[in-house]
Amino acid sequence: MTHLIEIETKGPGLYEFTDQLMPFVTGHGTLTVFVRHTSCSLLIQENADPDVRTDLHEFFQRLVPSLDDPSMSYLTHRYEGPDDMPAHIKASLLPVSLTIPVISGRIALGTWQGVYLFEHRQRSHRRQVAVMMSQA
Amino acid sequence: MTHLIEIETKGPGLYEFTDQLMPFVTGHGTLTVFVRHTSCSLLIQENADPDVRTDLHEFFQRLVPSLDDPSMSYLTHRYEGPDDMPAHIKASLLPVSLTIPVISGRIALGTWQGVYLFEHRQRSHRRQVAVMMSQA
Amino acid sequence: MTHLIEIETKGPGLYEFTDQLMPFVTGHGTLTVFVRHTSCSLLIQENADPDVRTDLHEFFQRLVPSLDDPSMSYLTHRYEGPDDMPAHIKASLLPVSLTIPVISGRIALGTWQGVYLFEHRQRSHRRQVAVMMSQA
Numbered sequence: 001m002t003h004l005i006e007i008e009t010k011g012p013g014l015y016e017f018t019d020q021l022m023p024f025v026t027g028h029g030t031l032t033v034f035v036r037h038t039s040c041s042l043l044i045q046e047n048a049d050p051d052v053r054t055d056l057h058e059f060f061q062r063l064v065p066s067l068d069d070p071s072m073s074y075l076t077h078r079y080e081g082p083d084d085m086p087a088h089i090k091a092s093l094l095p096v097s098l099t100i101p102v103i104s105g106r107i108a109l110g111t112w113q114g115v116y117l118f119e120h121r122q123r124s125h126r127r128q129v130a131v132m133m134s135q136a
Numbered sequence: 137m138t139h140l141i142e143i144e145t146k147g148p149g150l151y152e153f154t155d156q157l158m159p160f161v162t163g164h165g166t167l168t169v170f171v172r173h174t175s176c177s178l179l180i181q182e183n184a185d186p187d188v189r190t191d192l193h194e195f196f197q198r199l200v201p202s203l204d205d206p207s208m209s210y211l212t213h214r215y216e217g218p219d220d221m222p223a224h225i226k227a228s229l230l231p232v233s234l235t236i237p238v239i240s241g242r243i244a245l246g247t248w249q250g251v252y253l254f255e256h257r258q259r260s261h262r263r264q265v266a267v268m269m270s271q272a
Numbered sequence: 273m274t275h276l277i278e279i280e281t282k283g284p285g286l287y288e289f290t291d292q293l294m295p296f297v298t299g300h301g302t303l304t305v306f307v308r309h310t311s312c313s314l315l316i317q318e319n320a321d322p323d324v325r326t327d328l329h330e331f332f333q334r335l336v337p338s339l340d341d342p343s344m345s346y347l348t349h350r351y352e353g354p355d356d357m358p359a360h361i362k363a364s365l366l367p368v369s370l371t372i373p374v375i376s377g378r379i380a381l382g383t384w385q386g387v388y389l390f391e392h393r394q395r396s397h398r399r400q401v402a403v404m405m406s407q408a
Contacts, residue, residue: 036382038318044232046174051213077323096316099233101268108266110172130380132373134408136270182310187349237404244402246308272406
């Protein structure tokens with residue numbers, strides 16, 4: 001079994017991939033999930049009302065707006081597009097790694113928790129997530 | 137030994153539970169702590185001056201105010217109360233999982249580090265934290 | 273081999289220490305990195321254009337300004353200097369622990385990912401980072 005999951009993204013927002021982790025869940029220990037990029041993030045969030053995901057995206061868009069916004073004029077890393085440096089900032093505020101206990105063969109996610117890739121860039125990307133199950 | 141700690145919260149703020157982790161600390165490896173909810177967080181912060189905890193709460197309350205605040209009128213997930221969607225946002229900004237080295241039987245927390253559950257909801261909750269000690 | 277790395281900092285900003293992790297990378301499992309302080313952070317970010325690091329520092333300085341800034345007048349923990357409570361807040365917003373898969377002897381960092389200590393205090397510090405390689 002490979003240790004890489006690939007996730008295709010088409011613009012900013014949350015992409016759930018909880019199901020893709022399940023083949024790695026075995027035994028008793030911890031599952032580590034790690035995203036190999038600096039302009040997208042991982043996130044565990046509510047998997048019920050999709051409005052939660054929309055609102056999360058809107059909040060982070062306001063906290064860290066595009067370089068086109070006058071409030072961001074102090075930023076200097078500008079040559080990769082108006083969404084690039086904001087993406088790096090969001091990727092600092094949100095998780096790059098998650099470690100989830102696996103207790104006697106069952107992942108310890110709560111009922112309402114899903115695992116998401118949070119894309120911060122505008123254009124399409126193929127993102128790589130590394131996964132490792134470690135026995136206790 | 138079970139792998140779940142339950143923490144009762146009575147409104148927003150930081151609740152220390154460092155002592156409840158100690159029975160899990162053994163051998164040589166890592167201790168993983170994971171909160172099974174999307175409207176509260178984990179946090180490692182200063183365990184000395186309690187003003188630090190008050191100030192942390194006040195900062196996050198200002199960064200992500202209640203839906204009653206006009207600045208949050210863009211949010212759409214509103215039916216679980218004015219503190220619910222802000223709680224999801226705070227739970228995205230703060231850790232859901234922590235992994236702490238255990239070196240020859242001793243947890244590697246610094247002198248001033250305590251482990252807290254950071255409650256973001258107004259009403260009382262019983263929160264579940266999953267804990268896993270993995271040997272190196 | 274000891275499990276502690278020491279990093280000297282001379283004022284706020286990002287200090288790369290990816291190379292110092294490499295002697296710990298072996299076998300197949302996860303590498304956990306943990307900072308033993310509450311006024312600095314860990315961060316995985318772009319290791320190419322140094323402007324990214326400057327911009328990250330500037331963003332967090334604006335999000336959480338010094339106590340000298342009138343917008344921070346509500347904070348009460350003030351006796352350790354105007355950069356202390358803001359440092360605790362930044363240390364809550366940014367990672368205290370990172371767990372990175374090691375797949376058949378190779379760390380799963382992406383091409384553009386470096387591991388940094390993010391210092392939030394003004395004066396010089398000697399910071400301790402605990403490191404643990406766990407086999408799967």
